Each structure stands twice: as structure tokens, then as C-alpha cells.
Amino acid sequence: MKDMMGIIMADNSELRLNELTEFRSVPALPFGGRYRLVDFILSNMVNSGIINVGVATSINYSSLMDHLGSGAPWDLNRKIYGLFMLPPYVRGGVSDISAGSVDQLYGVLTFLRRSRQQYVLLASGRTVCNMTFDAALSQHIEKGADITVIYHDKKEKDEQLSHSTVYEVNEDGRVTGIETEPHFPKTTLQGMGMFIIGRLKLIELIEDAYARGSHDFVRDLLRNAVNTLNVFGYEYKGFVGTVDSVRSYFEVNMKMLDADVRKEIFGAENRIYTKVKDQVPTQYKETSQISDSLIADGCVIEGKVENSIIFRGVHIAKGAVVKNSIVMQNSVIEENCDIENTIIDKECTLRASKRLVGQPNYPVILPKRTLL
């Protein structure tokens, strides 16, 4: 797919993720034991043959930059195109940092103009799925669409739908209505935060929206476009996990314990790439007891782990019990701790015999580098 480029919008505007996004953007959120959310969209783009990817950042993007580096794990360290970090653009002392996605896109116009691909895939970097965009692009071209929105059918009206973008699509695939964060959503078609647009069309739309003082791509630009342009929907039928709150972060992570989901996401021919850490294999000691858990490299496990996701370099000491929890990179859980329904962020230390218990639908968060 040499004729499509990618832009990942790395925003921080997600308040429902609480402490998890205090120091990092949403795409930089650690996920699934050894990944960050951005790995999925980036790998999907690369697996679709996209070789020109810009990552538009807003604030706190150092962890994202550190993770992406030169783009080598995704084979995006290239001479011809490759990976481009696009930090917020400051114009005459006025920055776009706190403004919306339209302002963010306005800041990347130069990158868009300099690129030569005919189409752009605009994506949010908070969706967990393993897909390629060939079929969506074919449909986009075939329908003569100006904008194609990629969505999936959630089948049921749940809490998450009420903080998503929800589409109404007619039998021709044309988008007839858009709702953002509806209290009572009309349909169950949840947007995946992915859009295909012609590059020149996108430049034109951004310039226009910016000139009118619009800030939000979906609320202002896209909703308006439904009435004036050809906006079509493309339905993706595979597994989709959208991370937009602490609860969904927890749930989508836990979905990875499901063999079928794991197979679809990680067992497919198209791989999900991430930064390599050269960790040693995980060591299990005499006293370890593990059940239904996903455990990354570099851990030392002496305690009991049940129904959990353990990131790289975690140490769980003797007598400690970790149940239904997520423990991020390099955290240490000392002897006889009791952890349940908890998200332990990176580099935390729990001294011996600590107890931390949340609710299944309301996990406790231990922020990064907490010493308890």
C-alpha cells in the first residue's frame, strides 16, 4: 500500500484514564504485558504496507518518543519516508497544545504537504486490534468516498458506547448520522478512531476548519462533512478493544487471557511489533504458582499469580498473591503481599505484607513509581 500514509494522533484528552495518563499520552499506555497501545495501530499500518507514518503529539510525549525511537522495531527507520515525530507546533508564541484535534492537524500540514501518498489513514492509537487497511481503502476508492470512517458493531449498548463516537450507516454504507458521547446512542456502531481521507482533501478540510475556528475533528469537521461530502463507513468484523477509561483499559487487557482473542491479536501472520528490551527469560522458582496469566520476559516469580497480566521485569516474591491484576514493568511485589483487582503502574515497590484490593469493575490504581 504505497499510496497511503498514516498519521497517529497522540492526544491526552482522555480524563477517564486518571493517573494512568498523568505522565504519558494515551497511545503510550503499557498494554498486554509488553506492548504500548500505539504498537497496534503502528503494526497494523506497517502490516498494510504503509511506510510513511507521522505521530502527532500534544503534551507529555517523552514516553511515546522513547518507545518509538527511530522506528526500527516497525522497520520504519528508513531513508525513504519512515517514522516522523510531529510535536506540537508553536506559532508566534501561541501553541496548539491545549487545543483540539483540528489544531493538532493544522500543525502537521507541512508534513502532509511534503508527503506524496494519495491517501491518509488518520488514527487515534487507542484501539487494540490486528487488521490491515487494504479492504477499507479499496472500498474507499470504489465508493468514491471523500472520507471513510472505520467502525465495528458493539452489538450491545453499554457504558462505553456513551463515551464513543457512534455512527448511523445506511444500507449503501453511507454515514447518515454521527453522535459523540451520546447518552442514548441510536446505534451500536462504535467508531474505531480511524479515517481514510485523500491527502489533498484532508489538507483542504483542515485549512477550512481551522479558518472557521473549529477545534475538534469529529465534532466539528466530520459531523459537518456528513451533510456536504461523501462519508462512508467501513465495518471491521474482527476483535476490537477500545481503551478510553480505567475500566476499559482493565477489561481489554484481561481479554488477552482469552485464548481466541490472543490468537487473533498475537497469533496471526501479521505480527504486533514493539520495542525490544533484551530481557532474559522469566524465571520461575520452586514456590511459584501460576494460573491463567500472561507473563512477559525478565520477571522473577516466586509467589502466586492468578488471572493477571505481568509486564517485563516484574518481581513477585514468595508468599505474595497477585490476583486479577495488571502489574507493569519493573515493579516489585515483596513477600506476602496480597493484590487483587489492581493496576500497578511502572516501577512501583510494594513492601512486604501490603494488601491492595479493588473491585472487578473499579480497579485500584497504584501510580507510577509509588513506594508502598
Added chain:
Amino acid sequence: MKKAECLAMILAGGQGSRLGVLTKSVAKPAVPFGGKYRIIDFTLSNCIHSGIYTVGVLTQYQPLELNTYIGSGHPWDLNRNSGGVYVLPPYQSAEKGEWYKGTANAIYQNIEFVDKFNPKYVVILSGDHIYKMDYAKMVEYHKEKNADATIAVIEVPWEEASRFGIMTADENGKIVEFAEKPKEPKSNLASMGVYVFTWEVLKKYLQNDEKDPQSSNDFGKNIIPTMLGNGENMCAYAFEGYWKDVGTVQSLWEANMDILADPPAFDLHDNNWKIYSRNPVKPPHYIAKGASVTNCCVTEGCNVMGSVKHSILFEGVTVEKGAVVEDSIVFPGSIIREGAIVKKAVIGEEAVIGKGAVIGDENTDSSKYSSPYCTGGISLIGGGVTVSENEKIGVNSMVVEPGQKGEN
């Protein structure tokens, strides 16, 4: 080209025939080790940690896998504009073309390569040892002693000394005698196959050695004794720490088990001396309900439903429900089917152990697959081999192909 003070040449061309079926289609340095490494990763990682950024890897036997594995050298940060890693197979030149006749000849044939970098010192290494060593310290020692050659030595148990090249050194560390596999060793300082040479001196000896038709063009047999005989300044550099030559199935198995000891005899958990390798693109490993994993090393992409005890699982290994793996090493991508039992074995890459099969069964006549390479009760299943359902394979067996006697 920028002058490198020091350049490393890794001898990686040997077949390692005593590893039996494990080196049937790959050279010894490419044999998997320690859950996610290949043997050569240790030497390459040592180079980068020692600040040696120009490395030649001399390949000959079954080089394809090794060549692909090393690639541009980026896993070891050896993809560089100045220096970097170079794979050096034997080549055809205008006058003649020949295989590497011996370790010294391999370097001789690449004199031009070394000269291009114009180094003051050359470190000669083997690609088949497991150890962590700072070569920079040894080069410092070499300089301090104003030596022509410095040989790293390690104390070995006296009873094993006759298996090694044994050095006798005086109180200043100057080597006074060298004996290759002596029947009655005078010292227990064994050569580790790690040499620092002053390049100018070595080059001269390599050229002279090449002119001698009687020579087997080997460092241990020819170059070292000749230099010693000519009274060159040769020093022994004592190395303390873990070092293992994994030339046999048993030593390979033992070295792997050394990682599992508590505390480990060989510690890979050292953030200041990481061993780099080509990492697989696999998710974290999954351990199912009802599985049991104790005293193990498990890496990415594994699926464990059965019971694994005191073993090492490489990437992407599946252990199905009811299967038992004990005291074993399972190479990448292998599948241990339901109810199978694997005891004290090395399972090659992508092998399949059928339902209910038993590997390393004490009660089965082991003559069917017996092999001189498998001793100490260890069994070896070749890469890609499928062991059929309920088949029982005795101890000390080597299965190259089912039904075929393990003679490789």
C-alpha cells in the same frame, strides 16, 4: 577508514559434531541456548560491552542460519558506519580459493580484512563458549605487560585438565609452557580460546605458518607453540567467573541447567551486562489454569497447559494439558502434546512430541536410538522430528528421524 585500536575476530566456522543432530543443519555458534539466545550471542554481547565495535565472524560450516541471524548486527548495536559486524566466509581469489584449513588459516585468509582497519591489537575469540567477559581489561593487561600475545586462562579441576590446552606460567604471568590436552598436566590453567595478539606480530606468524605444509594451521597446535618456542612475550590472563565450552550434548545441557540453579551458577539477570539477541516478535507467554511451572525459564510466545519442572522453554513452545516436562531444554516452536512425558532431554526446534509419548524412559530399551553423542542419561530429539503417539524413547537416545538410528 578510521583506525580501530582493537578488532575482534570470532571463529564460528566449526561444525561442533559432538552436538549430534543439533548441528545437523546449523553451525555450533547458532545453536540455541538459555531460553532465548544463540551461543554466539554471548561472545557478540561481550564485544559490545568491551567497547569493541569492529567484529569479523568467520563462518564456514552451514553458515546460512548464522548469516541470517547476525544480519546487519543491529541486535548487538553492531550496525555501524565505522566498524560493525562482518560475516567472513571463505572466498575465491585470483590465485586460488580454499576452505578455512584451520583456525589460524581462517585469520590468515582475512589478513586483508584486518589490515583495512589497521588495528594495533586483534582479539581472537571462539563463537561457542558461554561466559561474560570484559575483553577491554584483557587488552589493558596485554598492553601493560607489553606482550605479543595474551591468552586468557581459567582454573579447571585437575582431573579435567587433560581435556584442555594447559598453560604453565611463571610468577609474572609469563607463559613458560603450553601443552595441548596433556596426559599429565603440569598446571590446571586451561586456555579459554580467548587471545589478544599484537597484530603486527601475529600477522608475521600467520604468514610463516601458511608457508609450512606440515602445519595444521591451528592456533593451539601451531601458532602458540611456535611463538612460545621463539621466545615471544606471551602472558596468561587469569579469568575468574563462569566459563563453559558447550561442545557436547551433556555440557550444553549442564550449562543450561546452571541458569536454573538458585542462586544461578550463571546469572543472566545482569542489567549492566545484558546478553543481546535477535528477539522474537511474540506476545508474553501464557500459563493456563491447572498448569504448573516451577524452577523454570520460560520466554515469549509459550503456551503452558501442562507441568514444567526444572526446564527451559524457548520462544513459542507449547506444552499441552497433562504433558510433563522435566529437567529438559525445549527449543523454539516445539509442541509437547497431551499427556506426553519429556525427561532430561533436549528437544530440537519445531519438534512435535506426540500424545502420550515418553522421551527419556528408563524402562525402554535405549539401543534403538542410542548415540555416542548422548551420554549422562540425556536424550536428544532432532529439529522438526515428530515422535509418534505413545512412542517410548529410552535414555541416551538421539532421534534424527523417527525409526532411524541416531548416528547423524
